[in-house]
Amino acid sequence: MHNxxxxxxxxxSLVIAVFAFVVMPLVVIVWAAFFSDKILTFPPKGYTLxxxxxxxxxxxxxxxxxxxxxxxxxxxxxxxxxxVPAALAIERFPFPGRETVRQLLLAPMYVPAIVAGAAVxxxxxxxxxxxxxxFAATFGGLVIxxxxxxxxxxxxxxxxxLATANTTxxxxxxxxxxxxxxxxxxxxxPIIRPGIIAAAMFSFIASFSDLEKSLxxxxxxxxxxxxxxxxxxxxxxxxxxxxxxxxxxxxxxAALLLSDRYVKLGKAF
Amino acid sequence: xxxxxxxxxxxxxGDFKAVSDLDLQIKEGELLALLGPSGCGKTTxxxxxxxxxxxxxxxxxxxxxxxxxxxxxxxxxxxxFQGYALFPHLSVARNVxxxxxxxxxxxxxxxxKVSQMLRWVQLESLADRHPKALSGGQQQRVALARAMAIxxxxxxxxxxxxxxDAKLRTQMRTxxxxxxxxxxxxxxxxxxxxxxxxxxxDRIGVMNQGRLEQLGSAEDLYRRPASRFVAxxxxxxxxxxxxxxxxxxxxxxxxxxxxxxxxRALGPAALCFRPEQARLLVEEPEGVNAIPxxxxxxxxxxxxxxxxxxxxxxxxxLVTAPSAQPGVPHEPGTxxxxxxxxEDCVLVD
Numbered sequence: 001m002h003n004x005x006x007x008x009x010x011x012x013s014l015v016i017a018v019f020a021f022v023v024m025p026l027v028v029i030v031w032a033a034f035f036s037d038k039i040l041t042f043p044p045k046g047y048t049l050x051x052x053x054x055x056x057x058x059x060x061x062x063x064x065x066x067x068x069x070x071x072x073x074x075x076x077x078x079x080x081x082x083x084v085p086a087a088l089a090i091e092r093f094p095f096p097g098r099e100t101v102r103q104l105l106l107a108p109m110y111v112p113a114i115v116a117g118a119a120v121x122x123x124x125x126x127x128x129x130x131x132x133x134x135f136a137a138t139f140g141g142l143v144i145x146x147x148x149x150x151x152x153x154x155x156x157x158x159x160x161x162l163a164t165a166n167t168t169x170x171x172x173x174x175x176x177x178x179x180x181x182x183x184x185x186x187x188x189x190p191i192i193r194p195g196i197i198a199a200a201m202f203s204f205i206a207s208f209s210d211l212e213k214s215l216x217x218x219x220x221x222x223x224x225x226x227x228x229x230x231x232x233x234x235x236x237x238x239x240x241x242x243x244x245x246x247x248x249x250x251x252x253x254a255a256l257l258l259s260d261r262y263v264k265l266g267k268a269f
Numbered sequence: 270x271x272x273x274x275x276x277x278x279x280x281x282x283g284d285f286k287a288v289s290d291l292d293l294q295i296k297e298g299e300l301l302a303l304l305g306p307s308g309c310g311k312t313t314x315x316x317x318x319x320x321x322x323x324x325x326x327x328x329x330x331x332x333x334x335x336x337x338x339x340x341x342x343x344x345x346x347x348x349x350f351q352g353y354a355l356f357p358h359l360s361v362a363r364n365v366x367x368x369x370x371x372x373x374x375x376x377x378x379x380x381x382k383v384s385q386m387l388r389w390v391q392l393e394s395l396a397d398r399h400p401k402a403l404s405g406g407q408q409q410r411v412a413l414a415r416a417m418a419i420x421x422x423x424x425x426x427x428x429x430x431x432x433x434d435a436k437l438r439t440q441m442r443t444x445x446x447x448x449x450x451x452x453x454x455x456x457x458x459x460x461x462x463x464x465x466x467x468x469x470x471d472r473i474g475v476m477n478q479g480r481l482e483q484l485g486s487a488e489d490l491y492r493r494p495a496s497r498f499v500a501x502x503x504x505x506x507x508x509x510x511x512x513x514x515x516x517x518x519x520x521x522x523x524x525x526x527x528x529x530x531x532x533r534a535l536g537p538a539a540l541c542f543r544p545e546q547a548r549l550l551v552e553e554p555e556g557v558n559a560i561p562x563x564x565x566x567x568x569x570x571x572x573x574x575x576x577x578x579x580x581x582x583x584x585x586x587l588v589t590a591p592s593a594q595p596g597v598p599h600e601p602g603t604x605x606x607x608x609x610x611x612e613d614c615v616l617v618d
């Protein structure tokens with residue numbers, strides 16, 4: 001018997017429509033990266049790869065790309081160094097005020113990035129006035145701000161994997177004679193390793209794609225890729241942007257796929 | 270190898286007394302079950318023996334060795350956890366080897382011990398598997414091998430059978446009992462399942478509300494319960510409320526006088542007898558305890574039939590009798606006499 005179910009059909013159509021809405025802009029951007037027209041026009045007259053080479057030849061983009069990679073890597077490292085022990089303390093040791101600390105460390109996720117970016121800038125300026133140490137428009141300052149971007153992601157993912165990891169494994173290790181340090185390195189860390197890898201990936205993505213928080217903090221020659229894109233867009237409208245965005249999309253997509261292999265992302269939120 | 274001695278153990282969490290003033294001697298090589306409903310303090314007691322929980326007062330000794338202030342990892346206890354807590358990232362052999370590695374045994378000695386332990390639990394062929402590729406029973410054997418590899422002073426088992434299905438559970442408990450006897454290791458296991466405790470423990474400590482209600486063999490607990498709690502927790506039990514009016518004489522709420530063996534102070538008490546110790550009779554018997562009852566229902570259970578009866582005071586009692594036995598009417602509403610011998614009942618609070 002032919003089983004025609006209108007409700008199911010409507011549901012599927014809706015799902016497809018939502019996915020299309022999410023994915024179409026990305027598809028269009030990737031597509032546009034190959035248009036040969038000097039000014040973005042539709043439909044394209046032909047296709048070319050030259051926008052990619054042009055993007056790479058523009059110093060702003062190549063430097064921005066390198067800067068974003070560098071800042072992303074260092075900020076990810078910092079957020080792991082700070083976030084993993086913090087998550088461990090919060091999940092494993094009931095100390096007073098632990099929920100407050102948890103919310104505080106997750107807070108950068110809730111505050112609008114542009115506001116936080118401005119706040120960090122003002123803070124850096126104040127510090128500079130007091131100590132004459134410059135943070136704004138320096139690599140160090142950028143790393144600090146991006147660590148703030150990355151930290152909530154690290155916290156979220158590492159806390160989630162600690163919460164789901166059975167603590168009796170740790171009890172078992174201790175009953176077998178392992179001290180606290182051995183228990184952490186021989187049992188806890190291997191068990192939550194997938195969570196840490198996912199945390200690193202997400203932290204990196206968050207940093208790599210951050211625009212608002214960096215806006216006030218970059219200096220001449222120390223621009224990140226998203227800011228280089230915005231700067232370029234102010235004066236130009238050609239497929240260079242699409243080419244740059246395409247590269248960015250693929251890097252982020254690869255990082256997401258990689259993290260999904262280690263942690264089913266659905267479980268972390 | 271040594272016994273375990275708990276004296277005056279107490280654990281208080283804020284206002285809550287998890288365990289109060291517990292004295293317990295576990296003999297060398299004995300398998301002792303701590304039995305009780307959830308929240309009775311049995312697990313806390315086990316975790317105090319293990320060293321995960323520091324007692325608020327009292328002392329824990331392994332043989333002559335006072336371990337009260339010793340942290341878990343220095344106590345040398347083997348523990349099998351509820352759900353086994355195997356290390357998911359390590360193979361079976363590596364799991365068993367874990368305690369030996371942190372003890373810094375040399376490689377050869379470790380390898381020898383691991384293969385000895387795996388032979389002991391008959392899992393040599395699965396040495397390279399990871400825990401998630403094992404069945405529940407196999408996981409439990411790995412957990413046992415891992416706990417025993419460190420040559421512990423005491424073996425502790427926390428609800429070790431709860432994660433297994435019913436059939437495997439009976440099989441594994443026999444197996445664990447045999448392995449425990451074979452190793453002759455002082456063991457404590459925690460369970461809420463009385464059948465499990467009765468099946469494999471040498472002695473059972475029944476706990477309730479942080480206290481040890483009674484300690485004894487399965488038969489002691491069943492035949493001579495020391496309290497109302499033990500009487501009702503272990504097996505099925507009929508209780509008649511009343512008071513002791515004279516030595517050996519008990520008066521029910523309706524004023525009937527019953528005889529009982531043993532001594533008991535005068536005052537309020539409850540008379541307790543087991544469903545299989547009572548008999549249902551058509552005629553009122555002479556010279557034994559008897560009360561008139563009305564049959565409410567009879568349930569045929571194969572070898573046994575269970576009779577649900579009601580006393581004049583409205584109290585429901587249970588009687589079981591071999592089904593083959595003829596002579597008891599099955600019609601609900603029949604007036605009968607319930608009788609039992611003075612030596613077959615005990616008095617509790």
